[in-house]
Amino acid sequence: MTGVLPITLEDSTKVVQAFLYSGKEYICVMKLHGDVDESHIRSVLSEFEGEIYQRPPLRSSVKRQIRTRRIYYINYLEIDGRNVLFRVGCEGGTYIRKLCFDIGEVLGVGAHMQELRRTRAGSFNENSQTHVTLHDVAYYFNEWQEKQDPKLLHAFIQPMENALVLIPKLVVRDSAVDALCHGANLTAPGILSVESCIEKGSLVAIFTLKGEAIALGKATLPTEEILNTNRGTVATLERVLMSRGTYPKIWKSGTKQ
Amino acid sequence: MPRTVPPWEIKREVYIKAEDETDPKYGHAPMERSPNELIRYGVINLNKPAGPTSHEVAAWTKKLLRLEVIGHGGTLEAQLLS
Numbered sequence: 348m349t350g351v352l353p354i355t356l357e358d359s360t361k362v363v364q365a366f367l368y369s370g371k372e373y374i375c376v377m378k379l380h381g382d383v384d385e386s387h388i389r390s391v392l393s394e395f396e397g398e399i400y401q402r403p404p405l406r407s408s409v410k411r412q413i414r415t416r417r418i419y420y421i422n423y424l425e426i427d428g429r430n431v432l433f434r435v436g437c438e439g440g441t442y443i444r445k446l447c448f449d450i451g452e453v454l455g456v457g458a459h460m461q462e463l464r465r466t467r468a469g470s471f472n473e474n475s476q477t478h479v480t481l482h483d484v485a486y487y488f489n490e491w492q493e494k495q496d497p498k499l500l501h502a503f504i505q506p507m508e509n510a511l512v513l514i515p516k517l518v519v520r521d522s523a524v525d526a527l528c529h530g531a532n533l534t535a536p537g538i539l540s541v542e543s544c545i546e547k548g549s550l551v552a553i554f555t556l557k558g559e560a561i562a563l564g565k566a567t568l569p570t571e572e573i574l575n576t577n578r579g580t581v582a583t584l585e586r587v588l589m590s591r592g593t594y595p596k597i598w599k600s601g602t603k604q
Numbered sequence: 605m606p607r608t609v610p611p612w613e614i615k616r617e618v619y620i621k622a623e624d625e626t627d628p629k630y631g632h633a634p635m636e637r638s639p640n641e642l643i644r645y646g647v648i649n650l651n652k653p654a655g656p657t658s659h660e661v662a663a664w665t666k667k668l669l670r671l672e673v674i675g676h677g678g679t680l681e682a683q684l685l686s
Contacts, residue, residue: 348652349651349653349654351650351651351652352650352651352678353650353676354647354648354650355647355674355677356647356673357643357645357674358644358673359645360674360675366678367677369677370610370612371678408679419610420610439678465678467612469677471649475649478651481650481668484669485668488668488669495639501642504642504647506634506635506642506647507646507647510677513611513614515616520624521624521627521630538622540621541618541619542617556624556625559633573621589631594630
């Protein structure tokens with residue numbers, strides 16, 4: 348299998364979580380074990396849009412219990428003999444091999460996954476200029492070591508913030524930053540702006556005014572309430588991304604702001 | 605089945621709750637990081653080749669860039685393994 352594989356370097360490894368929960372898109376070749384008309388394939392594929400049930404395969408890295416996954420879309424592209432090409436957008440953790448097997452069962456002839464290419468993982472897709480091969484990585488890194496031109500690093504490394512663009516954002520005051528870096532929960536007075544569609548329990552990304560990611564958290568209130576409240580916790584912290592001491596410590600332990 | 609919008613098609617509005625300024629003395633915008641910081645807080649959108657596993661590709665990248673820690677998001681396994 349080929350395609351988009353986000354690689355997180357050193358401290359940005361903490362943003363991996365953002366990719367695991369993010370949506371994915373694949374282009375897949377499914378091999379049918381019998382002949383089926385195109386119109387029947389199209390209608391069966393569309394039946395798989397929405398919520399599906401999947402038991403993780405024998406060789407998998409998670410507990411093998413039935414779970415639900417959302418298929419945002421399946422677009423039939425073409426058929427060549429018994430090879431069906433389709434594009435699927437799905438929730439993270441959907442097994443495409445399993446999906447092909449299940450589609451084969453519903454078609455009545457059986458099928459298996461022949462080839463798979465990931466075309467998107469969260470905000471990363473294969474059309475961006477920064478989608479690079481291992482050869483590019485080796486080339487630009489060696490060039491950078493020789494010439495020390497930062498452009499050469501920017502040619503293949505992106506700031507971790509680019510991995511977080513699909514996660515709803517909360518922007519906070521400078522004075523709130525260091526407390527967050529020490530793992531404190533985010534409270535209402537520190538908030539400057541908030542994005543729409545945050546629900547209680549949503550994964551949120553907490554940013555500075557300069558656009559630096561501070562931490563990932565779980566919202567404890569929806570967008571409207573975050574906007575209207577002036578006290579109390581708004582998000583609990585999941586992962587701190589920024590190192591302590593980047594911003595000054597202006598909080599005092601044991602006192603209220 | 606009702607269709608849900610994929611996360612990359614969700615349009616989000618930004619609501620301002622309060623105004624404040626940021627002190628240029630502390631931190632800096634992501635695109636202004638020093639080379640070392642860029643690597644330390646960096647992510648690569650890699651085009652995984654066919655053949656090796658995601659773990660192998662991540663390990664190669666780590667060796668290539670002489671790093672201590674590396675991770676990858678969403679395993680894309682080799683044909684034979686999964």
